[in-house]
């Protein structure tokens with residue numbers, strides 16, 4: 038394994054070396070289930086999905102754990118607003134999240150532990166931290182004492198003294214006077230009235246946010262994991278605190294590698310509800326194929342901010358996402374190419390010829406691997422995909438000439454390249470004709486174009502062509518073209534798309 042990843046702790050690219058060769062234990066911070074997922078949630082999910090897929094494709098046995106934060110202030114508040122229980126809301130939103138991530142073509146994690154099912158382990162961990170002198174109880178709250186861990190700040194590359202300088206305003210009023218140090222953080226919070234709570238040695242309450250990830254990763258993967266991932270916004274304080282409490286509890290390394298994906302911005306601004314530039318995946322799925330979002334995300338290196346372009350009308354209503362639309366066009370080309378390959382008349386394949394495929398087809402797998410080994414460079418990987426498709430189309434174009442065949446070797450190499458692309462990047466997994474028709478029918482509906490009307494026009498054109506009335510045939514083509522209908526005459530008949 039020659040995979041090199043940028044490591045947040047080392048602040049540089051380092052070879053990925055799991056503790057046990059051939060195995061990788063990966064933990065990624067998952068959703069807080071209080072609302073439908075937005076586009077920002079898609080990015081980590083797709084990034085770590087490709088990491089997992091890629092490792093598996095090279096024979097590494099991966100255990101992929103992603104937690105579900107189902108105990109949280111936002112869940113409690115939203116559930117109260119909705120008049121449902123926090124559990125009902127959380128269960129519903131977990132299903133919604135799962136469905137959205139499935140639609141983006143992500144594999145499900147091997148395990149998805151929930152905070153509500155990890156309470157005994159969380160309490161045990163807090164007790165251990167108290168016993169070891171790293172945590173203290175104040176009333177029914179328990180805090181981690183950051184000054185007891187000299188390495189505190191090592192992940193975010195700052196030290197306590199620097200942090201204290203501009204920090205006074207960040208201390209929560211409710212915690213003022215309870216904590217020994219402003220950066221001490223809650224491991225356990227005593228219950229306020231009317232809140233859901235769980236029994237503990239410190240009275241009824243619930244866990245602080247950070248402790249859950251340490252407890253869940255230890256429970257599922259042991260004291261030392263190979264890679265911890267999440268969004269850049271989690272480096273401080275969440276992951277910094279995870280390191281502190283885990284290392285203080287076990288005395289050993291918590292995670293061998295730390296990987297963080299960049300932010301999603303909207304028209305170069307931070308994505309936030311108050312700016313009104315917050316988009317749920319479901320809104321986007323109504324405008325483009327989910328796979329187009331995946332493709333667009335992968336076309337930018339995972340550490341680079343993803344600047345989402347959004348077209349709004351004068352009243353601020355969502356019109357389109359140009360990058361997703363562009364990605365959908367690329368996917369149309371991909372699926373057209375794949376359909377052509379799969380539908381190639383077997384009489385056009387020369388079984389005896391040993392003529393190899395073009396290097397950009399034959400070596401696609403190796404080229405994609407080398408791109409991904411270089412800090413998961415999916416953007417470079419997709420540039421290899423573009424060349425792959427060009428070469429496959431060139432190969433297939435040769436079969437248009439009578440008596441010209443292509444070798445079985447080349448056909449198989451092209452087919453293998455598609456299989457590998459779907460396996461590793463999760464791109465091109467759908468049935469080609471199904472994908473193409475779905476895109477076409479959605480676009481037709483958006484523009485008020487009836488499918489049956491287009492098909493009547495095509496029949497008219499075919500009739501004209503059969504009668505060698507090319508003036509009439511061209512007139513029909515021009516009429517359709519003016520509406521964005523592109524006619525595709527293929528070996529398997531005439532199809533159409535909307536551009």
Ligand SMILES: [Zn+2]
Pocket residue numbers: 065066067250275
């Ligand atoms: Zn976490």
